[in-house]
Amino acid sequence: MSYVLIIGAKSDIAKEVARVYAKNGYNLYLAARDSSSLEDLKHDIEIRSGADVELKEFDITSYDTHEGFYRSLKKRPIGVIVVSGYMAEQTAAQKEWIETLNTINVNYTGALSILNIVANDFEKERRGFIVGVSSVAGDRGRKANYIYGSAKAGFSAYLSGLRNRLYESGVTVLTVKPGFVNTKMTENLELPQKLTASPSEVAEDIFNAQQKGRNVLYTKSIWMLIMLIIKHIPEFMFKKMSI
Amino acid sequence: MSLISWGMYPIIKNKIFSLRDAVGLAKYIENTDEFIPYGNGRSYGDSALNENILYTKTYNYFLDFDEQNGILTCQAGVLLSEILDAFVKRGWFLKVTPGTKLITVGGAIASDVHGKNHHTQGCFSECVEEFTIMLANAEIKSCKKGDELFHATCGGMGLTGVILSAKISLKKINSAFINQTTIKTKNLKETFEAFENYKDIPYSVAWIDCLAKNEEIGKCLLMVGDFANDGNLEYKSKKKLSIPFNFPSFALNSLSVKAFNWLYYAKAKDGVSKQRAGIDTFFYPLDAIENWNRIYGSGGFTQYQFILPKEHSFEGLKEILTKISDSGKGSFLAVLKLYSKENENYLSFPMEGYSLALDFKIEAGLFELLNTLDEVVVKYGGRIYLTKDVRVSKETFEKGYPQCDKFREFRREHKMDRKFSSLQSKRVKI
Ligand SMILES: Cc1cc2nc3c(=O)[nH]c(=O)nc-3n(C[C@H](O)[C@H](O)[C@H](O)COP(=O)(O)OP(=O)(O)OC[C@H]3O[C@@H](n4cnc5c(N)ncnc54)[C@H](O)[C@@H]3O)c2cc1C
Numbered sequence: 001m002s003y004v005l006i007i008g009a010k011s012d013i014a015k016e017v018a019r020v021y022a023k024n025g026y027n028l029y030l031a032a033r034d035s036s037s038l039e040d041l042k043h044d045i046e047i048r049s050g051a052d053v054e055l056k057e058f059d060i061t062s063y064d065t066h067e068g069f070y071r072s073l074k075k076r077p078i079g080v081i082v083v084s085g086y087m088a089e090q091t092a093a094q095k096e097w098i099e100t101l102n103t104i105n106v107n108y109t110g111a112l113s114i115l116n117i118v119a120n121d122f123e124k125e126r127r128g129f130i131v132g133v134s135s136v137a138g139d140r141g142r143k144a145n146y147i148y149g150s151a152k153a154g155f156s157a158y159l160s161g162l163r164n165r166l167y168e169s170g171v172t173v174l175t176v177k178p179g180f181v182n183t184k185m186t187e188n189l190e191l192p193q194k195l196t197a198s199p200s201e202v203a204e205d206i207f208n209a210q211q212k213g214r215n216v217l218y219t220k221s222i223w224m225l226i227m228l229i230i231k232h233i234p235e236f237m238f239k240k241m242s243i
Numbered sequence: 244m245s246l247i248s249w250g251m252y253p254i255i256k257n258k259i260f261s262l263r264d265a266v267g268l269a270k271y272i273e274n275t276d277e278f279i280p281y282g283n284g285r286s287y288g289d290s291a292l293n294e295n296i297l298y299t300k301t302y303n304y305f306l307d308f309d310e311q312n313g314i315l316t317c318q319a320g321v322l323l324s325e326i327l328d329a330f331v332k333r334g335w336f337l338k339v340t341p342g343t344k345l346i347t348v349g350g351a352i353a354s355d356v357h358g359k360n361h362h363t364q365g366c367f368s369e370c371v372e373e374f375t376i377m378l379a380n381a382e383i384k385s386c387k388k389g390d391e392l393f394h395a396t397c398g399g400m401g402l403t404g405v406i407l408s409a410k411i412s413l414k415k416i417n418s419a420f421i422n423q424t425t426i427k428t429k430n431l432k433e434t435f436e437a438f439e440n441y442k443d444i445p446y447s448v449a450w451i452d453c454l455a456k457n458e459e460i461g462k463c464l465l466m467v468g469d470f471a472n473d474g475n476l477e478y479k480s481k482k483k484l485s486i487p488f489n490f491p492s493f494a495l496n497s498l499s500v501k502a503f504n505w506l507y508y509a510k511a512k513d514g515v516s517k518q519r520a521g522i523d524t525f526f527y528p529l530d531a532i533e534n535w536n537r538i539y540g541s542g543g544f545t546q547y548q549f550i551l552p553k554e555h556s557f558e559g560l561k562e563i564l565t566k567i568s569d570s571g572k573g574s575f576l577a578v579l580k581l582y583s584k585e586n587e588n589y590l591s592f593p594m595e596g597y598s599l600a601l602d603f604k605i606e607a608g609l610f611e612l613l614n615t616l617d618e619v620v621v622k623y624g625g626r627i628y629l630t631k632d633v634r635v636s637k638e639t640f641e642k643g644y645p646q647c648d649k650f651r652e653f654r655r656e657h658k659m660d661r662k663f664s665s666l667q668s669k670r671v672k673i
Contacts, residue, residue, distance in 0.1 A: 012301075023328060047306075047307070047308045048329040049329065187259075
């Protein structure tokens with residue numbers, strides 16, 4: 001049975017993604033910092049689906065460990081899904097450089113560090129899939145979260161280029177742009193229900209889109225329309241707006 | 244974000260806290276004046292609503308499975324659908340399941356739900372070997388059948404504490420298919436006879452045409468069945484249809500309800516016919532359409548479900564169906580079920596007899612109509628199902644649930660009444 005590697009496995013979305021892939025017959029490597037805290041999830045997935053689940057210690061910002069980490073997997077994964085994300089509070093990130101740096105490192109630098117390694121391997125093997133969970137926030141910088149958004153914008157651009165490069169070798173790359181999602185991160189925000197997805201909806205959407213070999217996924221799908229509109233507001237107007 | 248219940252009425256603002264671990268919950272209990280646990284919001288009324296809501300679906304790990312005996316231990320936020328996804332293919336099914344699989348284990352215990360097999364299997368609590376619950380003082384207790392805490396909590400509508408995990412026993416199946424027999428009847432008398440004739444078959448439910456008049460009152464499609472022994476165990480949830488927005492309110496006038504009932508009824512063959520159905524089609528026909536509650540429009544709807552003791556079921560139902568038919572306020576669905584003896588739980592709904600469940604759009608004059616139906620229910624010694632209710636009076640509730648004072652006393656004694664409360668518990672003062 002094939003293994004899927006999930007990077008940043010502690011998030012609510014990752015947890016559901018893991019369950020969906022296991023339900024559909026994949027084994028899992030769950031990579032995260034302090035991975036022993038994922039014992040319960042491992043156990044949960046094993047009972048639900050009988051999949052083999054291995055917990056892997058992984059720090060997305062310890063770039064120099066990534067190569068060794070990837071080599072240490074006992075079986076090469078058929079797919080890699082990067083779910084890691086760090087959303088600093090915008091005002092905190094404006095004031096404290098360390099918050100900004102962390103945002104960039106987790107959402108952008110770290111993701112590239114591991115995916116470069118994966119991409120080289122998959123390209124050589126001429127198979128595999130890569131899924132990167134970016135964000136609608138990367139589609140246009142807004143004052144409410146442009147530091148996070150700019151890191152995600154970089155990540156989205158990277159994924160787009162990667163898809164272009166790997167097309168030849170038959171490796172698929174899916175960019176995921178969730179809108180609002182009900183997670184630990186957003187628990188205390190007032191989110192409009194109709195625009196907000198649950199982590200399990202997002203996970204199902206990701207699985208289906210990846211299996212179909214799609215390129216870009218907005219979830220919920222209404223976000224494609226919303227971002228289309230937002231992207232097309234002329235800058236001279238946009239700069240005066242609060243959205 | 245505010246949470247609503249299945250009936251989309253009432254809509255109130257609430258503050259939500261998501262359950263993730265016992266430590267966090269203990270702190271929440273300490274720091275929150277009063278709140279109510281919320282599972283997947285499939286209760287129709289105000290049982291799971293209050294200003295403070297504890298959202299439990301985030302607490303959903305499977306903890307253990309004893310393959311030998313089919314006993315699953317899981318956290319309370321696990322959905323029944325997740326249990327089916329995991330176990331049908333391995334030959335296990337729920338011993339008791341309601342007409343939707345989209346409810347949590349916690350919600351199943353708190354409402355002590357029942358299915359089409361109440362007359363042979365009883366309520367959900369029958370398959371609960373044990374559960375753990377966090378009480379008002381943040382202590383975690385484990386309890387079993389025989390403990391007062393067990394009998395107060397099963398059917399206790401979240402008012403005794405937060406159910407954390409449960410050990411439930413599953414039923415062995417050899418097939419994911421059900422052999423079904425459909426019996427079409429012409430009036431209430433035939434309907435009752437059909438129920439009696441088929442009462443040894445484990446699953447049964449009847450769809451009643453509530454707009455029928457005079458001698459046709461009570462005509463129905465009775466569907467009975469049991470798991471097949473042949474066929475495979477393949478089970479994959481189908482992609483759901485979805486109703487993306489609230490229907491305008493004129494969409495469901497009594498004319499369209501009439502058409503719906505008629506189509507359903509007319510489609511079935513006369514007399515007795517046989518079918519083979521999958522699990523989702525047989526047990527969960529309504530789950531096929533996501534958010535079907537939106538067809539009632541943004542004003543919301545309610546379900547009126549009552550049960551009458553067997554000796555009065557016939558005349559009581561006749562009286563109530565006549566009143567409904569006269570009122571012209573039709574129901575999209577009217578479901579009639581047969582029940583066996585009641586259990587020892589303080590507030591469980593079932594008693595030996597028949598229950599009818601009908602949906603009504605919330606509109607002027609509705610609650611008046613329901614009040615007059617209540618009078619009939621009370622007159623015949625029946626009761627209203629709390630998990631569907633949004634409006635029943637304290638008096639009607641008390642008459643239907645003779646153990647309610649024991650329940651109240653238990654809550655007071657353990658200071659549960661000051662910690663766990665819903666709009667409903669305040670209304671009926673439990
Ligand atoms: C289409 C449909 C068909 C249905 N068919 C049936 C049927 O055939 N038979 C039947 O009996 N019911 C039926 N129901 C009702 C449904 O099964 C119950 O309302 C059930 O309790 C809903 O569970 P939930 O997880 O959605 O809980 P909620 O609706 O969120 O809550 C219901 C109650 O459970 C309590 N609760 C939830 N979780 C916990 C917890 N962890 N600890 C303590 N209390 C908790 C809440 O406080 C509340 O009082 C049906 C509902 C629908 C929508």
